[in-house]
Amino acid sequence: MTPKDHYLNHTSGFASWAFTLDHKRIGVMYLVATLGSFLLGGLAALAVRTELISRGPTIMDADTYNKMFTLHGAVMVFLFIIPSIPAALGNFVLPLMLGAKDVAFPRLNLMSFWLWVIGALFCIGAVISGGVDTGWTFYTPYSTTTNTNVIATTLGVFILGFSSIFTGLNFIVTIHKLRPLGMTWFKMPLFLWSLYGTALIQVLATPVLGITLLLLIAERALGIGIFDPALGGDPVLFQHFFWFYSHPAVYIMILPAMGIISEVISIHSRKHIFGYRFIALSSIAIAAFGFLVWGHHMFVSGQSGMANAIFSALTFSVAIPSAIKVFNWLATLYKGNIHLTTAMIYALMFIITFGIGGLTGLHLGALAVDVHLHDTYFVVAHFHYVMFGGTVIALLAGLHHWWPKMFGVMIDERLGRIAAFFIFVGFNTTFFTQFVMGSHGMPRRYYDYLPQFTVYHRISTIGSYVMAAGFFLIAYYLLRSLFRGQAAPMNPYGGNSLEWHTASPPPFDNFTTTPKAEDPYDYDRLVPDEVNGGYRSLTYEGVGTR
Amino acid sequence: MLSSFIGTGPGFWLPRQGSTTAAGVDYLFNAVTAISIFFFVLITVVLLYFVWKYRARPGHEAKASAVHNQKLEITWTVIPLMIVVWIFWEGFTGFLNLQMPPENAYEVQVLGQKWKWLFTYPNGVVDDNLHVPPDEPIRLVMTSQDVIHSLYVPDFRIKRDAVPGRYEREWFQAEEPGEYQIFCAEYCGTSHSAMLSKVIVHRSRAEFEKWLADAGNFLDKLPPEKLWEGGQKLYNQRGCKQCHSVDGVAGIGPTFKGIWGHKQALKDGSQATVDENYVRESILNPQAKIVAGFEPVMPTYQGRLKDKEITAIIAYLKTLE
Numbered sequence: 001m002t003p004k005d006h007y008l009n010h011t012s013g014f015a016s017w018a019f020t021l022d023h024k025r026i027g028v029m030y031l032v033a034t035l036g037s038f039l040l041g042g043l044a045a046l047a048v049r050t051e052l053i054s055r056g057p058t059i060m061d062a063d064t065y066n067k068m069f070t071l072h073g074a075v076m077v078f079l080f081i082i083p084s085i086p087a088a089l090g091n092f093v094l095p096l097m098l099g100a101k102d103v104a105f106p107r108l109n110l111m112s113f114w115l116w117v118i119g120a121l122f123c124i125g126a127v128i129s130g131g132v133d134t135g136w137t138f139y140t141p142y143s144t145t146t147n148t149n150v151i152a153t154t155l156g157v158f159i160l161g162f163s164s165i166f167t168g169l170n171f172i173v174t175i176h177k178l179r180p181l182g183m184t185w186f187k188m189p190l191f192l193w194s195l196y197g198t199a200l201i202q203v204l205a206t207p208v209l210g211i212t213l214l215l216l217i218a219e220r221a222l223g224i225g226i227f228d229p230a231l232g233g234d235p236v237l238f239q240h241f242f243w244f245y246s247h248p249a250v251y252i253m254i255l256p257a258m259g260i261i262s263e264v265i266s267i268h269s270r271k272h273i274f275g276y277r278f279i280a281l282s283s284i285a286i287a288a289f290g291f292l293v294w295g296h297h298m299f300v301s302g303q304s305g306m307a308n309a310i311f312s313a314l315t316f317s318v319a320i321p322s323a324i325k326v327f328n329w330l331a332t333l334y335k336g337n338i339h340l341t342t343a344m345i346y347a348l349m350f351i352i353t354f355g356i357g358g359l360t361g362l363h364l365g366a367l368a369v370d371v372h373l374h375d376t377y378f379v380v381a382h383f384h385y386v387m388f389g390g391t392v393i394a395l396l397a398g399l400h401h402w403w404p405k406m407f408g409v410m411i412d413e414r415l416g417r418i419a420a421f422f423i424f425v426g427f428n429t430t431f432f433t434q435f436v437m438g439s440h441g442m443p444r445r446y447y448d449y450l451p452q453f454t455v456y457h458r459i460s461t462i463g464s465y466v467m468a469a470g471f472f473l474i475a476y477y478l479l480r481s482l483f484r485g486q487a488a489p490m491n492p493y494g495g496n497s498l499e500w501h502t503a504s505p506p507p508f509d510n511f512t513t514t515p516k517a518e519d520p521y522d523y524d525r526l527v528p529d530e531v532n533g534g535y536r537s538l539t540y541e542g543v544g545t546r
Numbered sequence: 547m548l549s550s551f552i553g554t555g556p557g558f559w560l561p562r563q564g565s566t567t568a569a570g571v572d573y574l575f576n577a578v579t580a581i582s583i584f585f586f587v588l589i590t591v592v593l594l595y596f597v598w599k600y601r602a603r604p605g606h607e608a609k610a611s612a613v614h615n616q617k618l619e620i621t622w623t624v625i626p627l628m629i630v631v632w633i634f635w636e637g638f639t640g641f642l643n644l645q646m647p648p649e650n651a652y653e654v655q656v657l658g659q660k661w662k663w664l665f666t667y668p669n670g671v672v673d674d675n676l677h678v679p680p681d682e683p684i685r686l687v688m689t690s691q692d693v694i695h696s697l698y699v700p701d702f703r704i705k706r707d708a709v710p711g712r713y714e715r716e717w718f719q720a721e722e723p724g725e726y727q728i729f730c731a732e733y734c735g736t737s738h739s740a741m742l743s744k745v746i747v748h749r750s751r752a753e754f755e756k757w758l759a760d761a762g763n764f765l766d767k768l769p770p771e772k773l774w775e776g777g778q779k780l781y782n783q784r785g786c787k788q789c790h791s792v793d794g795v796a797g798i799g800p801t802f803k804g805i806w807g808h809k810q811a812l813k814d815g816s817q818a819t820v821d822e823n824y825v826r827e828s829i830l831n832p833q834a835k836i837v838a839g840f841e842p843v844m845p846t847y848q849g850r851l852k853d854k855e856i857t858a859i860i861a862y863l864k865t866l867e
């Protein structure tokens with residue numbers, strides 16, 4: 001079943017990977033790199049939660065704690081969550097979904113990966129040589145006056161920004177130029193729409209982050225006085241610059257996640273996606289509105305009341321396309337044939353946890369309520385429900401969904417479901433508690449807390465351990481499947497987007513002939529493959545090697 | 547239990563209500579929570595029902611149904627839109643109430659610094675806690691001396707950043723006498739979580755006035771041998787500390803350690819002995835004698851420190867050997 005010659009064994013040796021131009025290998029390298037970062041960021045999170053299990057010093061002092069939550073935030077945001085779905089899964093899947101042999105600029109793609117590595121080395125170097133304690137947001141004047149390694153870290157993030165821009169640029173050109181015959185814009189798989197929306201933000205917003213961080217470095221090194229009030233600058237200006245990128249960046253994180261959910265829900269319920277155009281256009285709407293809401297991070301920062309009102313109104317506009325997606329996913333399930341695979345369980349879990357993340361955004365968008373909740377654990381819980389309950393859960397859905405395609409092996413579904421249970425219980429225990437303590441006034445980024453918050457912190461920490469257990473179980477069965485996994489058929493779940501019509505794992509050049517694309521969500525012409533397992537298509541017979 | 551979960555009163559969500567504006571904020575919080583719970587339950591129930599009803603099982607197949615429906619799409623676009631417009635409007639008008647202090651508000655100056663709050667009252671009294679009379683609007687005019695801080699009183703539902711180089715305003719009217727927690731809500735470094743103060747709401751205007759008068763004359767109550775403690779308090783609160791250390795390390799100004807009786811070399815080449823008159827002159831007319839190696843940057847304290855207070859500071863300097 002597994003083809004003799006595929007992209008994993010086509011060539012071998014370190015250089016064949018390090019200098020590969022194959023989007024699939026670059027995707028796999030990105031996957032290893034981002035999951036490694038997730039491990040690092042996750043360990044930092046466990047250290048933070050363990051410190052907070054009881055009042056007073058527990059396992060570290062205040063300065064170490066401040067460096068630890070900065071490490072957690074910076075690694076998770078810049079090294080893991082921004083590149084994870086687009087650069088790892090996106091790189092692997094996007095050309096395959098297009099029936100193409102590679103992305104438009106394979107060399108740029110490789111350069112993007114190595115820039116990521118260099119940027120990561122800067123960041124990790126900064127940590128090893130003493131750490132940085134500004135929080136991942138680098139607010140001035142704290143960041144211009146602290147004596148920790150701000151410059152090395154921000155240079156690292158600056159370089160990571162270019163890595164992100166290159167990926168985005170590559171995807172935009174690839175989607176415009178390499179779509180196969182028959183794949184009009186409204187016949188693209190929805191994952192591609194979401195990657196397209198993501199790429200637009202990466203290309204348009206990331207340069208602003210680059211400029212901002214260069215200004216911050218100049219401020220620190222040369223004292224030019226853009227942000228320092230003592231020199232006539234304005235510290236709130238930094239916040240505007242920073243969030244002009246970092247709010248759209250939230251959509252860099254969540255849009256591709258939504259794309260994965262559209263794929264997984266449709267395929268695993270054997271049902272054509274409902275409301276295709278609305279889901280597709282809502283991705284673009286989210287990308288566009290996402291640029292106009294950054295001011296909601298500054299409702300209590302001394303921004304004018306008028307600006308607050310405008311940003312609050314625009315913030316609510318993002319709720320609508322998100323709600324449209326959720327309702328369309330639910331409608332897709334109607335009259336389907338729902339297979340509760342691990343991938344599908346994560347996709348359904350996404351609707352619930354992301355739903356909570358989205359709904360609590362309503363509390364924070366409402367100006368009067370935000371004043372109370374701003375900078376408390378309520379906000380921490382909200383963005384973890386979006387970033388973890390949304391993006392990470394979707395990444396897990398996508399990883400399980402495409403794992404057989406990427407590595408040609410099936411995963412252990414039984415262990416998969418057990419781990420999903422641990423993740424669901426652990427995650428909600430950790431973060432739902434934080435909504436409650438935040439509403440009671442527990443501020444974020446606190447090394448110590450008052451006695452009335454003890455019970456919440458303790459429950460939250462226990463939840464984080466349950467979640468960690470789930471992740472170690474996932475790591476175990478994923479790694480084990482690589483060596484002992486049952487060989488995967490070409491199309492194990494019966495998907496109809498093009499990546500399911502070539503071998504698992506795909507051959508070096510993806511397809512034998514360029515396929516003519518049909519509706520990616522029409523499953524009528526798929527029949528069970530009695531010989532090889534999984535499904536075979538009556539339409540695409542022979543476009544891929546078997 | 548359920549009513550406390552969806553938040554009809556203090557309990558599962560939100561702390562007690564200590565200010566006149568808290569109830570309005572809580573009303574909106576509870577309304578949004580109720581809307582959220584409604585949609586969450588709706589989505590979850592539909593999801594679980596579909597997952598159960600259309601579960602894959604032998605003999606069960608997906609059945610064709612419409613793949614789009616314009617009316618349905620418009621319905622689930624317009625209904626959430628109307629709801630969020632309402633939430634926006636309530637949030638906006640509620641925010642205006644939080645923004646606009648009544649005209650006759652009593653004003654207190656707030657200075658944030660690493661890692662304490664200083665509250666200055668109209669008569670010049672400075673205190674670490676915010677003392678206020680009950681049932682009167684209080685206006686805070688806030689700034690920061692170093693990095694950004696944020697003054698947060700959960701029981702009052704108010705929060706505002708204190709930003710260096712500008713003034714921010716925040717107001718409240720406390721309802722019940724008692725103590726209320728103040729947090730710093732904007733990360734500011736090592737002791738961010740220890741930057742705690744209290745709002746102390748006195749039982750009456752008269753009690754507050756009495757506290758204020760006593761605080762202004764606190765030196766009068768100290769026995770002469772304890773006068774230096776009053777000087778130490780003034781040193782910490784009136785801005786001496788920011789430039790003059792007591793550990794021997796020169797800051798923006800000379801250290802106070804061992805300064806008493808010391809012969810200072812001055813910028814103009816002459817010398818001066820640190821005695822009562824030298825200290826008094828340096829406080830009231832700081833540019834008169836500049837110590838060699840330092841810039842003439844100290845502001846005058848003329849009219850800001852009383853003679854008795856200067857005497858107390860002198861007593862404190864004598865203890866710093």
